[in-house]
Amino acid sequence: MTGYLIDLTGKAALVTGASSGLGRHFALVLALAGAKVAVAARRVDALEELCDTIMEAGGEAVAVPMDVTDAASVSAAVEDASVGLGGIDILINNAGVTDTRSVLDLDEAAWDRVMDTNLKGAFLVARAAADAMREGGQGGAIVNIASIVGLRVAGQVSAYAVSKAGLVHLTRAMALELARHGIRVNALCPGYVETDLNRDFFATDAGQALVRRIPQRRLGRPQDLEGPLLLLCSDAGAYMTGAVLAVDGGHLVSSL
Numbered sequence: 001m002t003g004y005l006i007d008l009t010g011k012a013a014l015v016t017g018a019s020s021g022l023g024r025h026f027a028l029v030l031a032l033a034g035a036k037v038a039v040a041a042r043r044v045d046a047l048e049e050l051c052d053t054i055m056e057a058g059g060e061a062v063a064v065p066m067d068v069t070d071a072a073s074v075s076a077a078v079e080d081a082s083v084g085l086g087g088i089d090i091l092i093n094n095a096g097v098t099d100t101r102s103v104l105d106l107d108e109a110a111w112d113r114v115m116d117t118n119l120k121g122a123f124l125v126a127r128a129a130a131d132a133m134r135e136g137g138q139g140g141a142i143v144n145i146a147s148i149v150g151l152r153v154a155g156q157v158s159a160y161a162v163s164k165a166g167l168v169h170l171t172r173a174m175a176l177e178l179a180r181h182g183i184r185v186n187a188l189c190p191g192y193v194e195t196d197l198n199r200d201f202f203a204t205d206a207g208q209a210l211v212r213r214i215p216q217r218r219l220g221r222p223q224d225l226e227g228p229l230l231l232l233c234s235d236a237g238a239y240m241t242g243a244v245l246a247v248d249g250g251h252l253v254s255s256l
């Protein structure tokens with residue numbers, strides 16, 4: 001028999017996109033579970049405020065400035081996180097942006113911004129973290145934060161949906177190659193969770209209509225993702241790799 005309480009004491013976790021929304025929440029959850037955390041994003045003041053919050057609660061946290069679209073910035077930040085925490089055991093690959101408009105109005109710059117952040121950026125961070133995990137020799141867990149629109153399409157978010165579909169497949173490709181190093185790679189696909197990214201949309205009539213199409217008839221809350229996140233990044237999920245876990249109130253199985 002093994003215990004079922006998830007304890008990340010002694011583990012070091014890097015969370016990207018931790019300056020707001022889900023990433024900030026994920027960093028707090030991992031710290032509460034006992035992990036030391038490195039929090040990364042471009043808005044350093046928000047990261048420092050988060051580190052203060054974690055340390056006031058008795059945790060350990062460091063802020064690492066990172067622009068995921070810039071390979072040099074990613075390398076430097078992952079190195080800083082690894083030195084600051086004494087290695088990296090867990091990566092929450094969460095930084096992401098969206099762009100809401102018809103595919104007919106989607107210009108090249110918008111396409112590039114979404115792809116460079118959500119897909120290329122996620123690849124750069126995962127590659128650097130996996131390299132640090134391999135060098136550490138202890139294996140590790142990578143959780144890519146994708147989306148249900150990486151599994152089914154929705155209107156007005158074509159670049160975003162394609163980037164997340166790419167991230168789901170990158171998850172599988174990395175899982176295949178990194179298992180030999182003891183590194184697990186899984187994707188968490190949230191449904192619609194209210195954050196800064198989408199708050200304005202859910203205030204509209206179209207947003208309210210969308211909520212009515214979710215079988216559970218409500219938006220997700222950040223806390224709905226806590227159990228699935230902890231499963232994927234702890235030994236509770238030791239035999240899971242290449243998995244794609246949707247947490248969406250049943251949205252993917254909504255009636256056609």
Ligand SMILES: NC(=O)c1ccc[n+]([C@@H]2O[C@H](COP(=O)([O-])OP(=O)(O)OC[C@H]3O[C@@H](n4cnc5c(N)ncnc54)[C@H](OP(=O)(O)O)[C@@H]3O)[C@@H](O)[C@H]2O)c1
Nearest residue numbers: 017019020021022041042043067068095096192193195197
């Ligand atoms: N909210 C939802 O309903 C939902 C559903 C499914 C999936 N997701 C995914 O969950 C993740 C977090 O989304 P959220 O809702 O929490 O949005 P959010 O509040 O806008 O947070 C996005 C985070 O990504 C960071 N980021 C953006 N561009 C970056 C860059 N170039 N380099 C480094 N960091 C960057 C931002 O930090 P800085 O601006 O400080 O750099 C911010 O911390 C995203 O990947 C999103 O696609 C969200």
